[in-house]
Amino acid sequence: MKNWITATLFIFVLSAYNLPHHLSSPTYQNKKLVYKDATYEPEIRTVQLYPYTGNANAVLSPSVATLNNNNLLLEFDDLVQAPENYRVKIIHCNSDWTPSRLRSLDYLYDYNEFNIDNYQLSVDTKLSYVHYKFKIPSLKVPGNYLLVAYRGTDESDIILSKRFMLFNSLVSINLLSDLTGLSSNNRLNQQLDFTIDYNDYPLQNPMENVSIVIRQNQRWDNAITTLRPNFIRENINQLEYRFFNYENNFKGGNEFRFFDMRSLRYPGQNVQRANINTRPTLIDLMIDKPRIYQPYTQYDDLNGEYFIANSDTGNGSVQSDYVTVRFHLKASKVNGEVYVIGEMNNWNLQDRMNYDEVSGLYNGEMILKQGYYDYQYYIKGDTLRSNYFEGDHFQTENEYEIFVYYKPPTSRSELLIGYGYYEMNPSR
Known part of the structure; x- marks a missing residue:
């Protein structure tokens, strides 16, 4: 329970921000965890998870790292005047962001409860806040993960959830297009054609056990998740993903x-x-x-x-x-x-x-x-496409990621065994 100072500030924040009526109480009930990036209280703001390298531009990078070099850092603000006792738990997920069947001990070296001890109070700001930092711990298994932060010892009192991915480079991804956007069948769209070579990591029944996710500009709302290889060349251990009916097309969009x-x-x-x-x-x-x-x-x-x-x-x-x-x-x-x-x-x-x-x-x-x-x-709406006000151009510079997941026959989860990052129409 927040103290009376926090509650007073919270009431001011609610009135100043014109937040929905159902969030007008500092006590939250029936928080339901969603397996995506989300905040569960209006005071929790500016949640960022990125690979910390010391470079100022690192915050723009995807929340993706190699399993053996996990340098991911979580940062967020709490619009209150005093720090709280927050903890973190981590959940291993499948490629579709459903929880896997792995137990915490299968993918963690420590007990699945981590304190967020690194915080600073805001300085000379009109609205006071506490700025928190938390480094993602080392993990054993590659794949999708959901970080869940909560208050005190009550895991149901969730304040935020954030997705991140750890991968092992067990297969190689090779593009068949030139990243200029001109390989598209539609001049308003962009697409990536590619192959996956698995010479060094045998795949059993790849048509059923391999899943591909393609993401544009780090977005999950329009990610492509249903692709299956259209050619399997077992003699050279290669999967080909080359399509002609817009299966792997993204709207080109416009510069933001x-x-x-x-x-x-x-x-x-x-x-x-x-x-x-x-x-x-x-x-x-x-x-x-x-x-x-x-x-x-x-x-x-x-x-x-x-x-x-x-x-x-x-x-x-x-x-x-x-x-x-x-x-x-x-x-x-x-x-x-x-x-x-x-x-x-x-x-x-x-x-x-x-x-x-x-x-x-x-x-x-x-x-x-x-x-x-x-x-x-x-x-x-029903009559106009979603980006009607922005327009679509195949020349637009966008970033793309390809995630390769594999579920071994004896495994209880999908593993992230390959990852690729690409820029379409790079301007620099």
Whole structure:
């Protein structure tokens, strides 16, 4: 139970953020674990899991590491004034993110309960928070994993869940396309054709026991998970994945929209104004317009990711403030719901925009930590495709990952035995 100071701040945060009524109590009941990236309390913010290398750009990397070189780091904020006792447990999962049949002792060297002891209090911020860090422990088995953080000793009092992957390079992945986007049957799409060579790791019944997952821009909401090899060459131990009916096609999309609020004193690109006299600070972004009929323009984006930074004081982790960011889209009203999505909200359809008939604007807002963000607009409806406001181009620079899972006949779980990372149409 949070103390009275925490509860008072929480009530202020709720009113300032206009959070849903069902979250208006600091006591949460009936939290149900979902096997995906999620937070279970509105105070838990800016959850990032990435390979820690000391490089500032590492935070943009996928939460993937080799089994023998696991350097993954979890960071998150709790919008309260005092630290709490948080713990972590780790669950091994199959390729479809259902829990495997492995016991904790099968994949962990320690008891499945880890304290989060590394934390710092925010400094000189309008909204107080505690910044936590936790290094993923060493694990025995490659595969998908779900990290679950919870309060105290009550494993049902969940605060967040986050996915990560550990792999062994037991098979090799070889691309059959040139990463220019021109191998697609549809000039609005992109696809990866590839082979898997398993000379050094025999696969039994690969048609049934091998699973492939392809992910675009670290997203799980549009991942391809149903591919089976269209050719098996047993004489050379090779599986071929080459398709002609769009089975492995992704929409090319467009380069992501972005805004720079690393400085609140001197607003950056695509920030219209910053009102530092409000609590929290209020940021209005430039008015966006649909890009459906605009020609493709190449520029470096973050492929939907974000990073935390503060050019006003220099310390992004504990001196970056939380601000209200308001989005504005000038467009005719569409038959459907419009959302802002990106890694900042786990690509979830939760930040819905409201249409103002007088101004002809879709307006929405989010509470975000000071930094640099990518985003796009998403339509949920029956008549328009989801990225209608953004457009599709085969030239778009996107990142792709190929995951190769295998379930040995005697195993109780699927193992991640191969991984590949690629950039389509790389601009640098």
